[in-house]
Amino acid sequence: MPQQLELIHIKIYAPFKVYFDGPGLSFSATNDTGPFDILARHKNFMSLLRPGTIKVRQPDTKEFAMEISRGVMHVKDNKVTVFLDI
Secondary structure, eight states: OOOOOOOEEEEEEETTEEEEEEEESEEEEEETTEEEEEETTOOOEEEEEOSEEEEEEOTTSOEEEEEESOEEEEEETTEEEEEEOO
């Protein structure tokens, strides 16, 4: 029996636009301590994001990526919410 992939819901948005809203295998970004990844069932976590590329690895092997100048990320209840200041 094939193993089912664990997903996390990811929403990336700014004041007037939603850039991504859907399931993902992981979310990757950089904060003051360096690069990090968020996977399904991650503990509650909040961080300021540094300028660079954020990425969402999607279940269909596609990858969403975008450059950001700064943002705030919050992880709770298997959901990643990213608010950008673009």
